[in-house]
Amino acid sequence: MKEVLLPRARPSRWVEFGFQGLSILMALLFTTLVLLMAGAPPIEAYRQVLEGAFGSLKRATDILVAWVPLMLVTSGLLLTFTAGLWNIGVEGQIVLGAIAATGLMRALQETSLPPSLILILAMAAGMVGGAAWASLVGLLKIYGGVHEIFGGLGLNFVATTMILWLIFGPWKRPGIGSMSGTEPFPEHLWLPVFPGLRLSPWALLLALLSVALVYVLLRNTYFGLRLKAIGKNIRAAHRLGVPTARYLLLALLGCGAMAGLAGAIQVTAVYHRLIPPISSGYGYLGLLVAMLANYRVSWSVPVAFFFAALNIGSIQLPITLKLDSTLSGVMQGALVLFVLLMQGARARWRSKPVTEQGDDA
Amino acid sequence: MVPHRYRWIIASLFLSVALALAACAQPAATPAPATATAPAAPQPTPTAAPAQPTPTAAPKGIIFGMLLVGPYNDRGWSQAHYEAGKYVEKKLPGAKMLYIDKVNPADRPGTTASQLAEELVAQGAKVIIFNSDDHKDEAIKFARAHPDIVVIHASGDDAWKEGKNYKGIPNLANVMGQMEYGKMIAGCAAALTTQTGKIGYLGPLINDETRRLAASAYLGAKYCWEKYLNKPAADLKFKVTWIGFWFHIPGVTADPTQVAQDFINSGYDVIISGIDTTEALREAAKATQAGKKVWAIPYDYIGACEEAPDVCLGVPYFNWGPSYLAHIKAVLEGTWKPSWDWVGPDWKDINNPDTSHVGFVKGKALSPEASARLDEFIKGLGDGSIQLWKGPIRLQDGTLYVEEGKVATPQQIWYLPQLLEGMEGQSVPTK
Structure with a gap:
């Protein structure tokens, strides 16, 4: 126990800074190379992405629209990563949150309940749905011995099947069989947005709250400390009296609730209906953000923002340069690869193994 | 524990690199066609009365935007629309098409069609064509939020007075061919x-x-x-x-x-x-x-x-060109009105590229x-x-x-x- 609490020797922060900077430069170089191979002017492409991301207030707030679900998911994932869990099932947890929120709104939209209450209940339903789905991953792991990666992947497939079945079946639009989605909700059941923008202050607030919550949990509580102990060495933690099964489950429940909330926000604030790709891949992207941020809450905020900005900015590429906007995906992938590469290089340079994962918030 | 300000410094490197790039890029980009900013020159608004033909004002250009549900080269529905846009550019001097293809939530996660339409408007588009039945709700949402932009939704019925879904939106038209x-x-x-x-x-x-x-x-x-x-x-x-x-x-x-x-x-x-x-x-x-x-x-x-x-x-x-040409010309001339067009073949020659909507x-x-x-x-x-x-x-x-x-x-x-x-x-x- 003492060992866990002792501060570890760290390399100079300037060295750390240098390694991180180097990986970013390498990712930029790599993306530039890809652009050149595609026959596109790289500088102009980067300029378009920047302009597309920050060129107007609306665009800048659009970044936040994408940042909200990404940040919610990433916050949740930081809990599970800290506990040493690879919660790949986060995609399915977003989907189940969206399904639960949609189900609740469909059930209550004809009633005379005030819209604000319905929306609050929808958010709660999303959290419950996501948490319930995540608990399956946990139960499979703890009682079934199924590794959370396989359990999660399997449950992701089940979630996709479920959402398709609902959209083509019980929740289809009258006379229509299409994956386009369910009937849109009436406008009074849309999460309110800033006038003229797409950003909802409530969604933003929920994302900020979740970041703050995870930050405090991991830094200032026994809960966080025990999660870290489990993440470092689950057997040791168990012998020292940490109820590991309960904590693993709690981490998954927390992550599932935040992912489910992201799903509920996608339904109530972005698409205003249920569509098959409702998760928008934010689950997998959240995994990348957490890795790139070195599993730290404070870093994950700007990294998630950067990823969201890339997504919004790259919309310009097909319009002005006739480039495929999947370029943002290339850039994100390259960044993660090079950062992981540099972490390896740094570890060698220090000539001792590191397990940085979740060592502090 | 590392003081937190250092982490923020490291994180902000992302931004500084990006900004440095932008600074470098600025001079280089200026000679390139200035597509990023909307034309500063006064534009005829679609709702304005027919402009007085003044000797100095030659027919001005018009930018129209197209949202394609699939790839622009799908050898199907979306390519037919893309080629129609090219046809309009050819037939109407000064007309310029902007387009985004693969406009569907599976291909462009996290975006909506109306959001993408706004990006086309930001590049100067005065007319937006939504090319899919799948864009129906988004086209309506966009049209209501942008009364100054002419919206054409291919395949819908929201502008059909005698239809079941008439919405009476003053800047929304439907075009469809009698593919029957x-x-x-x-x-x-x-x-x-x-x-x-x-x-x-x-x-x-x-x-x-x-x-x-x-x-x-x-x-x-x-x-x-x-x-x-x-x-x-x-x-x-x-x-x-x-x-x-x-x-x-x-x-x-x-x-x-x-x-x-x-x-x-x-x-x-x-x-x-x-x-x-x-x-x-x-x-x-x-x-x-x-x-x-x-x-x-x-x-x-x-x-x-x-x-x-x-x-x-x-x-x-489908041969969408002539119908789109008529709409965009009407916008340019200030005579555009919403309509629901269910256009048939030209039976004299169903393959006439200038008159037949269906062939x-x-x-x-x-x-x-x-x-x-x-x-x-x-x-x-x-x-x-x-x-x-x-x-x-x-x-x-x-x-x-x-x-x-x-x-x-x-x-x-x-x-x-x-x-x-x-x-x-x-x-x-x-x-």
Whole structure:
């Protein structure tokens, strides 16, 4: 126990800074190379992405629209990563949150309940749905011995099947069989947005709250400390009296609730209906953000923002340069690869193994 | 513990690198065409009264934006729209098209069509064309939020005063071709060619539009089967299989390649495609290479046969150019008004690129006899001697839909609630 609490020797922060900077430069170089191979002017492409991301207030707030679900998911994932869990099932947890929120709104939209209450209940339903789905991953792991990666992947497939079945079946639009989605909700059941923008202050607030919550949990509580102990060495933690099964489950429940909330926000604030790709891949992207941020809450905020900005900015590429906007995906992938590469290089340079994962918030 | 400000410094490196790049980029980018900013020159607003022709003001340019649901080069629905945009650019000096393709949430996660439309407006577009039935809700949302932009939604009915969904939005128009005729011709060509008497229809999703188009293909097939081949209608099998969307989305829709193979393996030797892409044609070509005799009829795009001409019986296609030209010209001249256009073929020449909204190009695989009969059929459709939407027409469940001697109203055709009697396949989704 003492060992866990002792501060570890760290390399100079300037060295750390240098390694991180180097990986970013390498990712930029790599993306530039890809652009050149595609026959596109790289500088102009980067300029378009920047302009597309920050060129107007609306665009800048659009970044936040994408940042909200990404940040919610990433916050949740930081809990599970800290506990040493690879919660790949986060995609399915977003989907189940969206399904639960949609189900609740469909059930209550004809009633005379005030819209604000319905929306609050929808958010709660999303959290419950996501948490319930995540608990399956946990139960499979703890009682079934199924590794959370396989359990999660399997449950992701089940979630996709479920959402398709609902959209083509019980929740289809009258006379229509299409994956386009369910009937849109009436406008009074849309999460309110800033006038003229797409950003909802409530969604933003929920994302900020979740970041703050995870930050405090991991830094200032026994809960966080025990999660870290489990993440470092689950057997040791168990012998020292940490109820590991309960904590693993709690981490998954927390992550599932935040992912489910992201799903509920996608339904109530972005698409205003249920569509098959409702998760928008934010689950997998959240995994990348957490890795790139070195599993730290404070870093994950700007990294998630950067990823969201890339997504919004790259919309310009097909319009002005006739480039495929999947370029943002290339850039994100390259960044993660090079950062992981540099972490390896740094570890060698220090000539001792590191397990940085979740060592502090 | 590392002081937190250092972490923020590291994190902010992302931003500084990006900003440094921007600073470098600024001078280099200036000589490039300034597409990023909206033209500063005064623009004619679409709602303004016709401008006074002043000697200094030559006809100004106009930028129109197009949102394509699929890839711009899909050899189907989206490419037909893309080529129409090129046609407008050619015919209307000063007109310039901006487009985004793959506008659907599976290909562009996290974005909505109205958000992408706003990006086109930010680049100066004054007219936005939403090209898919899938964009219906987004087109309405966008039109209501941007009353100064003219919105054209292809295939919708929200601007149809006599329709079921009239919204009365002053800046929203609908354009659709009377593809019913194209599908009748396709059905006829299929019936004249099939050797097994089994025609497969590869359907997209199920809605009013897809039901009436599949039904039209069946009506054409049945007519030619009975009238030209003198065979009883009961011997003609016509089966519709739906994939769930306008094109294949792996893991979400059924796989059209698989559906086409299933048709071929169960003896269907002509496949009529109702989806945006050309899987049916590809699979027919593959089966033919393997020694079977299978033909296909693609859809939407005039050049669709090129992919496998030897098994292509022809293609019913849309020619959106003239309609879009008329709309955009009207916007430029300040005379635009919302309308619901359900435009038919030009029967004098259904393949006239400047006048006919719907056409049919025969394929290499169509036999000379079948070709001659098809010409006779097209002539009959054009002069009104052949009227296929005429009673008695029964729905799939046996209910009489159009009474004996009566011709179906446009509403009855547009909002066809089921497939027709004699057709196999789902009328309404039950999955």
